[in-house]
Amino acid sequence: MRTPRALILLVATMLVPALISAQTYPSTTDPRSKLKSGRLDAGTASSNMRLVSFSPKPAQFDTARGLTFINSDMAFATHYVYQANFAGFQIWDVTDPAKPVIASVVECITSQGDPSIVGNLLFISAEGAGNRNDCAKGGVKDPKDHMAGVRIFDVTNPRAPKLIKNVQTCKGSHTHTVIPSPTDKNVVYIYVSGQQAARPATELAGCKNGTDPADPTNSLYRLDVIKVPLDHPERSEVVTGARIFTGLDPAPVTPNRPVGGAGRGRGGAPGDTSAAPLALPVHTGPRNCHDVTAYPAMHLLAAACTSYGLLVDITNPEKPVRLAAQSDTNFQGWHTAVFSNDGKKVVFTDEWGGGTGPMCQANSMMEMGGNTILTVGADKKYTQHAYFKLPAAQSAQENCVSHNGGIIPVPGRDLMVQGWYQGGVDVMDFTDADHPKEIAYFDRGSIDPLPGADIPIQPPTNGPGAGRTQGTIGGSWGAYYWNGMIYSSELDRGFDVLELQPSDQLSANAIAAAKLVTMTEYNPQSQPKFVWPAAFPVVRSYLDQLVRGKGLSAERTTAIAAALDAAEQKSGAARAVVLNVLAKQVDGDVSGAKDADRVRMMSAAIKALAAASK
């Protein structure tokens, strides 16, 4: 509201969306579209990846009661995977990814449980109205027992995690994002994305559920920011609010307008005597984010905030500055963001249907419930490119929409693996922002049996004991690449480990190059910058890409492949000499190459390998 000119521009961009290519409707003849249903015996289909292991839910969580016991997101450290659940979390020891072993199961009612790991501290998002300070079941009888914010566990002993602090926040924590302090190694900040209205001050002092976005005391239009002193996590507290929405509210109040001047108000439908007009103020500008993804190495934050995707400078995490805002009314709700490794692209997802709806059916709208690719210009503004949606039609029994994922570190390409709930695990190549495409997938049939109809609404079967036979929510909450494997959190079934397999879409060299990137800690919403060591698979990844994309003549790629083989036979200084000669030749290839950039990247990788061979 303070910057009317910017607002007008912003509205204008919303009203005149660029023409963006959408895919055709999903295939109904894809192998994924005809899989046998079943909870633990469903049919599977995969392409260019294989299931390494499946581990069912531990008994504590193995009870199907709607969403109460579903698995949610994951965090990674050393040989442990922290898999959250709406009723607690479980720690998997994945020393052998083919045989994950439970280190511990912690029962603690905490929807939705979004986890992050920093050293020995595990942070867990708490949002639901039934979450208690003491983790117990039974719901909140006294508001003072209500836990909405971020729980901090000490997991020094992964077999016996200890709850050490509940940090209460005004809007609770649907998700959260860890941002290391750029100046103090002992401090991390946690950006808290709360979906709910602010609690009243009577429940949590200092909270205010106001209606004015510009009111600095209003708790609604901000992300609470928690400061965590790592050596004294019990002193963690909310220190400020990230007010990244200011000026983004083009429609402060919605008065109800009379329709045609007559027939409004009283009168009533059959049986109605009280249809009074409503005049609720509705702020349609964003007041919260579903999820924000930090890229600390770039001091950037991509924030998925209901009706907008934002780009935010987080050089000072206590004083974030909004750089860009992209709106797309085709999106139901901007949900999650993932940066490309170079930070020049951001994938945003749309969680149409909230994750519980079957939004990947053959007739589901294509611009909704998928991904869109934005590029980040030198001016740090967004430009929207294509949409991407799962290309295989899913059944009405399969809750399906684009969901959480992360980058697969293949040099020279932008690959993202993500969960699509019961749409399965999917790998999208978005190297070309205008033509994203699928290169690998893993999928199971629906958990519930299939009825014959597309959109069934069954006749009521009332009375106690009329148990549900339909409506089980499941599938992959999130799928992430971590140290050579893809880990997927299955809401209803358990825990999957997958591995990429070489194909014409992704070479063995590319997979080997990705495996050279090792991490000791990984929170997908606090994105690490991947750096590849000097190695033959890295050079050959570029070479394979040049062959696949015909970015360099076949004659030259064949010669370079032979030269690399010869260099590998040598060692030390002799290898360096051969590689330097090769690099010079490759530099000479740049000008005549169709994909000059990639040839340059290959040359740099050859030079790095030469330097490492001395």
Place this chain on the structure above:
Amino acid sequence: MLKRLASAPALSALLLGGPALAFAQGGSMTGMSGMSGMNMPGHIVIPKGAIYTVADVQFMQGMIAHHAQAIYMSRMAEAHGANPRVLKLANKIDQSQVPEIRIMQGWLRRYGQYAPDTSSWRTMQMPGMLTAAQLKELGAATGVAFDRAFLNLMIQHHNGALKMVDDLLAAPLAAQETDVNVFANDVVAAQTAEIGIMQQLLSQLPAN
């Protein structure tokens, strides 16, 4: 074609559950018929120890009727000559709310509560729902007049859904059951965003 649709016999067919509402249950013309036993509106029994409340059950039951009317309205768009962007929004509301009705019905049945069907909007009146006069007005409108009426009425309708969530959250001990909690949040997120879209679409309509 459009004129004929808006004529009296056709309109009454629409209002009373003709073939236009393709997914309504055959047979039962009202959401309340066929009930027997304890689990019916106004007679909700919550088992001891349950984490959900009467307010949760009423919310889920009422929102089925509320959604069903929104779907009914949305399915009018094509035949009434809505502009492509309004039609797209109408399709989106249709595709979004059909599975949500399934979720609500599934939840109610799981807990042994009465689950209204999609004809229930004709007999249950929830906040923001259209009056008979408003329905008549919408049914008689075509082209830009339909767009304007649809957007205004659907904004009213969505505001009612937000009010239903507010009322739920204000009820003692309500919305603690995980599914209700998640669903209520999803309703707010989806419908707030759609109100924003509808306001934009309204502002783009040609002047009267």
